[in-house]
Amino acid sequence: MDVINALVVLANFVIVPGLAYGAQLALGALGVTLIYGILRFSNFAHGDTMAFGTAITIIGTNALIAAGITFGPLPTALIALPLGIAATCLLVLGTDWAVYKFYRTKKAAPVILVIVSMGVMFIMNGIVRFIIGVGDINFADGERFVVTARGFRDATGLAEGLAIRTTQVITVIVALIAMALLFWFLNKTRTGKSMRAFSDNEDLALLSGINPDWVVKVTWMIVAALATTAGVLYGLDKSFKAFTYFQLLLPIFAAAIVGGLGSPLGAIAGGFVIAFSEVTVTYAWKRVLGYVLPENLAPEALVQLMSTDYKFAVSFAILIIVLLFKPTGLFKGKSV
Amino acid sequence: MNPAIRTPLLFGFVAVLMIGTGIVQGWNSALLILNMGLISAIMALGVNLQWGFAGLFNIGVMGFVALGGLAAVLISTPPTPGAWAAGGWNIVIGLLLGGATVIAAILAQSRMAPGRIRTLTTLAILIAGFFIYRAVFDPGVAAVEAINPSVSGNIGGLNLPVLLSWPVGGLLAAGAAWIIGKTALGLRSDYLAIATLGIAEIIIAVLKNEDWLSRGVKNVIGIDRPVPFEIELQQDPTFIARAVGLGLDPVTASGIYTKLAYSALFAVVLLILLWMAQMALKSPWGRMMRAIRDNETAARAMGKDVTARHLQIFILGSAICGVAGAMMTTLDGQLTPGSYQPLRFTFLVWVMVIVGGSGNNFGAVLGGILIWWLWVQVEPMGLALMQILSSGLADGSALQTRMIDAAAHMRLLTMGLLMLIVLRFSPRGLIPER
Numbered sequence A: 001m002d003v004i005n006a007l008v009v010l011a012n013f014v015i016v017p018g019l020a021y022g023a024q025l026a027l028g029a030l031g032v033t034l035i036y037g038i039l040r041f042s043n044f045a046h047g048d049t050m051a052f053g054t055a056i057t058i059i060g061t062n063a064l065i066a067a068g069i070t071f072g073p074l075p076t077a078l079i080a081l082p083l084g085i086a087a088t089c090l091l092v093l094g095t096d097w098a099v100y101k102f103y104r105t106k107k108a109a110p111v112i113l114v115i116v117s118m119g120v121m122f123i124m125n126g127i128v129r130f131i132i133g134v135g136d137i138n139f140a141d142g143e144r145f146v147v148t149a150r151g152f153r154d155a156t157g158l159a160e161g162l163a164i165r166t167t168q169v170i171t172v173i174v175a176l177i178a179m180a181l182l183f184w185f186l187n188k189t190r191t192g193k194s195m196r197a198f199s200d201n202e203d204l205a206l207l208s209g210i211n212p213d214w215v216v217k218v219t220w221m222i223v224a225a226l227a228t229t230a231g232v233l234y235g236l237d238k239s240f241k242a243f244t245y246f247q248l249l250l251p252i253f254a255a256a257i258v259g260g261l262g263s264p265l266g267a268i269a270g271g272f273v274i275a276f277s278e279v280t281v282t283y284a285w286k287r288v289l290g291y292v293l294p295e296n297l298a299p300e301a302l303v304q305l306m307s308t309d310y311k312f313a314v315s316f317a318i319l320i321i322v323l324l325f326k327p328t329g330l331f332k333g334k335s336v
Numbered sequence B: 001m002n003p004a005i006r007t008p009l010l011f012g013f014v015a016v017l018m019i020g021t022g023i024v025q026g027w028n029s030a031l032l033i034l035n036m037g038l039i040s041a042i043m044a045l046g047v048n049l050q051w052g053f054a055g056l057f058n059i060g061v062m063g064f065v066a067l068g069g070l071a072a073v074l075i076s077t078p079p080t081p082g083a084w085a086a087g088g089w090n091i092v093i094g095l096l097l098g099g100a101t102v103i104a105a106i107l108a109q110s111r112m113a114p115g116r117i118r119t120l121t122t123l124a125i126l127i128a129g130f131f132i133y134r135a136v137f138d139p140g141v142a143a144v145e146a147i148n149p150s151v152s153g154n155i156g157g158l159n160l161p162v163l164l165s166w167p168v169g170g171l172l173a174a175g176a177a178w179i180i181g182k183t184a185l186g187l188r189s190d191y192l193a194i195a196t197l198g199i200a201e202i203i204i205a206v207l208k209n210e211d212w213l214s215r216g217v218k219n220v221i222g223i224d225r226p227v228p229f230e231i232e233l234q235q236d237p238t239f240i241a242r243a244v245g246l247g248l249d250p251v252t253a254s255g256i257y258t259k260l261a262y263s264a265l266f267a268v269v270l271l272i273l274l275w276m277a278q279m280a281l282k283s284p285w286g287r288m289m290r291a292i293r294d295n296e297t298a299a300r301a302m303g304k305d306v307t308a309r310h311l312q313i314f315i316l317g318s319a320i321c322g323v324a325g326a327m328m329t330t331l332d333g334q335l336t337p338g339s340y341q342p343l344r345f346t347f348l349v350w351v352m353v354i355v356g357g358s359g360n361n362f363g364a365v366l367g368g369i370l371i372w373w374l375w376v377q378v379e380p381m382g383l384a385l386m387q388i389l390s391s392g393l394a395d396g397s398a399l400q401t402r403m404i405d406a407a408a409h410m411r412l413l414t415m416g417l418l419m420l421i422v423l424r425f426s427p428r429g430l431i432p433e434r
Helices: A002-039 A046-066 A077-106 A110-132 A149-156 A168-187 A191-202 A202-207 A212-236 A244-246 A249-260 A262-283 A286-292 A308-325 B003-025 B027-053 B060-078 B083-111 B116-145 B164-184 B189-209 B230-235 B239-243 B249-280 B282-293 B296-301 B307-330 B341-355 B361-392 B400-424
Strands: A144-145
Touching: A002 A149, A002 A191, A002 A212, A002 A249, A002 A262, A002 A286, A002 B239, A002 B361, A046 A077, A046 A110, A046 A212, A046 A244, A046 A249, A046 B060, A077 A212, A077 B400, A110 A244, A110 B189, A110 B341, A110 B400, A144 A168, A168 A212, A168 A262, A168 B083, A168 B400, A191 A202, A191 A212, A202 B116, A244 A249, A244 B003, A249 A262, A249 A308, A249 B189, A262 A308, A308 B189, A308 B239, B003 B027, B003 B361, B027 B060, B027 B249, B027 B307, B027 B341, B060 B164, B060 B189, B060 B307, B060 B341, B083 B116, B164 B189, B164 B307, B189 B341, B230 B239, B230 B249, B249 B282, B249 B307, B249 B361, B282 B296, B282 B307, B296 B307, B341 B361, B341 B400, B361 B400
Parallel strands: none
Antiparallel strands: none
């Protein structure tokens, strides 16, 4: 019985939040990794792209709610998501046309593109603040819980409760759908295959008649969709704040690099590796150990390896360890 | 245009901007902008050393600046009574044990033959070391933080003159840069960028959470100043007499006097660093650095130790940022870890270097002062613009309030646009590298 209780506590505080956070990071890292694979630079504006998509989605959500349209037990933001994706598509395609295209045709060094993306980051950050401000916005509506702690306790008769929030379930399901669509697209469609060819060997791809402009456009559109989805899911799960999205850049990049930059599968694995390490290292293990260990060994202290505020340090440490021992990441990414 | 004319012209333009600000907005605010501008110029010099000379992509400036600020606290504030006796030594010994653990693990990795035994030994050292470290460190922290938490609760400093903290800030930043450089400099440029970004966030997290060290988000206020306080001047009869003799109000005069004193101090530091950077640029060492930047492989083939040179210049540049950070905390008179934001302390410095002209020290200095002026002035300018644009609308209408609120966010937009425009049309900056 104690072991089951321990497992329930573990699921409640580590596994379920870790899965949701990991799915959000994975979607974010997929965007970073696709840009890196096709356009060959690290896009520092990615966090702010996510924030922009989420901001538009929030505005759409508010308009829908004002018009009396809701999604029943599910958050209304899911209906507004396509609007956010469309707006983000326009934004990133416009940015590409106005900014990145010039450097691409000039074949500028990747590091110049990274610096350019810093400028884009400033502008996007400014735009997001213009349209939605800097405050903390909670836009999740509908049913809050799928399983409540009390309901779980009553149903199972266990001492510990397990609460699963709607947003957590939605995050995992939406992320799975998005990943499945992405892999289907990359592996089965003509455009997807040409994208992979372009990523593997640009010259050979051009030689076989692949239109680079089209590949780049499609990449940006997919990235916009992924970034907006990741941003909206994160915002539903926690809350929306422009600055937090900028800070997400670090765990997202860590996930993409740990998985191997340029490898979509790696980005997903990296997202979950980073998420679970953050959650397990910053979790206070006292209650789990209290159930598992014999009575006289039960810990007095919280058994928290690091305070929650150091979660950046965890993603960073994993990043460094992977880079030192496996520089191309877990799933052989490219190293240009 | 000939650089011999262009450089003085541009600096003259900045001087006109400052004097104009003084005439329009008052000399106190002009000097306030100038002082932060001088500090920003020093930060830009540091980044220019790393990026302009050596092509190292460091976006962790904020972390080094914050370490410099920590130095100001550790050097100049008085030690908290009883803190060392209560738990200070526990903390120091704990930190030493933690360091020893890491060194032991690194030694195990490098000295033992590869294989499962080595991995297990390393892991055992790390895990055992971590628990020993926490066992010594935690009680010390608890004891120190329990001492009068509403006013101190930290270990305090050494009660030395605050000017000493400027070089110490540089040393602290250099030490951190050595650790980062040792692990991350071998990596590709994007990886170094992410690594420095991460380190900066970690340093800020440490300052925010380690209350025993920096009081965390409770802030350290009342840091000693190298110049007299305004209030002392206002009570000094000779000063009042002199101010009145110059036809100035003593309150305004005291503000201007202290700010001018700061400006002089900062200008001295800036000129020394600028002179050193110029000498370095012209020396064989500077030529070697640029050769490494332009073609690493060729430089390596000539027998240059690229990794060691990179480490060297990374440490030097970070140390300069640390000095600037200590100067900034001295100017503010307080350390507020919550106020360190990457957009303001890392990316803005990058805008300064890019706009000023990477690879040129004078460009970096110019960019530092000019961009800081713009950063301060964009907000009132944006507000005025929005007021003119929305003057046709009904007073208090939703759109008008929205437009005026939005003026507060003009800064980031302007900086981004400026950076993109310079990168696109004049990628070498206002004062290009020769």
